[in-house]
Amino acid sequence: MLLAASGYIIWGVLPLFWGLLGHIDNRITMAMRIIWSAVFTTGILAVTRRLPELKALLGNRQKIKFLAPAMLFLLADWWLFIYAVQSGHILDTSLGYYMSPFVVFALGMAVFKEKTNFLMLIAMSLAFAGVAISAIYYGRFPLISVALSLSFAIYGAIKKSAQIEGVLSIAAETMMMTPLVVAFLLLSPIGRTLAFNTFTDHLLFVCAGIATALPLMLYSLGVLKLPYVMLGFMHYISPTLSLFCGLFMGETITPDKLVTFVFIWAALAVYVVSVALEEKKKRLLMQ
Numbered sequence: 001m002l003l004a005a006s007g008y009i010i011w012g013v014l015p016l017f018w019g020l021l022g023h024i025d026n027r028i029t030m031a032m033r034i035i036w037s038a039v040f041t042t043g044i045l046a047v048t049r050r051l052p053e054l055k056a057l058l059g060n061r062q063k064i065k066f067l068a069p070a071m072l073f074l075l076a077d078w079w080l081f082i083y084a085v086q087s088g089h090i091l092d093t094s095l096g097y098y099m100s101p102f103v104v105f106a107l108g109m110a111v112f113k114e115k116t117n118f119l120m121l122i123a124m125s126l127a128f129a130g131v132a133i134s135a136i137y138y139g140r141f142p143l144i145s146v147a148l149s150l151s152f153a154i155y156g157a158i159k160k161s162a163q164i165e166g167v168l169s170i171a172a173e174t175m176m177m178t179p180l181v182v183a184f185l186l187l188s189p190i191g192r193t194l195a196f197n198t199f200t201d202h203l204l205f206v207c208a209g210i211a212t213a214l215p216l217m218l219y220s221l222g223v224l225k226l227p228y229v230m231l232g233f234m235h236y237i238s239p240t241l242s243l244f245c246g247l248f249m250g251e252t253i254t255p256d257k258l259v260t261f262v263f264i265w266a267a268l269a270v271y272v273v274s275v276a277l278e279e280k281k282k283r284l285l286m287q
Helices: 002-020 026-047 051-058 061-086 090-111 118-137 143-162 166-187 189-196 199-223 228-234 237-248 255-286
Strands: none
Touching: 002 061, 002 199, 002 228, 002 237, 026 051, 026 061, 026 166, 026 189, 026 199, 051 061, 051 166, 061 090, 061 143, 061 166, 090 118, 090 143, 090 237, 090 255, 118 255, 166 189, 166 199
């Protein structure tokens, strides 16, 4: 529980960290995050003597068919998050990750033919209503929030199909991204600005790689021991902390965001009841 909670807490407070890099072009921040994530995760695999597994994974064409699109959606999710934080939209990231489980649930029904129940459908309807009311009545569609929830959910769906362990997967994905990122830094004029970054900036770039991989490692260790229901409840540590980070950094909850948040929180309440009832039913069947 402590391992998984630590991972979620780090994810939740990451907006404060990305804020430290707010003076740097988000494309540079993104590029360095990828490079140092690849270095850090590969180093972990080297220490744990798992590099042969990474080599085998990168040479497995069947797995690459899943890893390549997963890499693109992960790239989109990371860039959107950094862009949102650096442009003063932390509350949008919080809302996006609150919405994420409902998008995952919808994909589960559509792609994996998973069964649903009436309460889950009510929860999804409430979440959809919150977004729709915000878009129609206030004329502000929560684009960043929806894009984040979609990119993360689709990434998760692809990973579910691939069945690849967390740290190994992130190492492979960032290694596949690295040549493209290095080429971008060498060929793009924006890459030349790296020479003007301070020592502190480069130290933060290294920390960006650690901050990316460490919570994933903690989550991967915790998920092996925790019941799925408990893990589902713990998911909301992250967007809740991000919400407080946004308020701490001076953002305000506008009426359109407040309406969407209220509907999402109502949907979460129904979702929690639904999951609890399903878990109780499973325990009764096992007795």
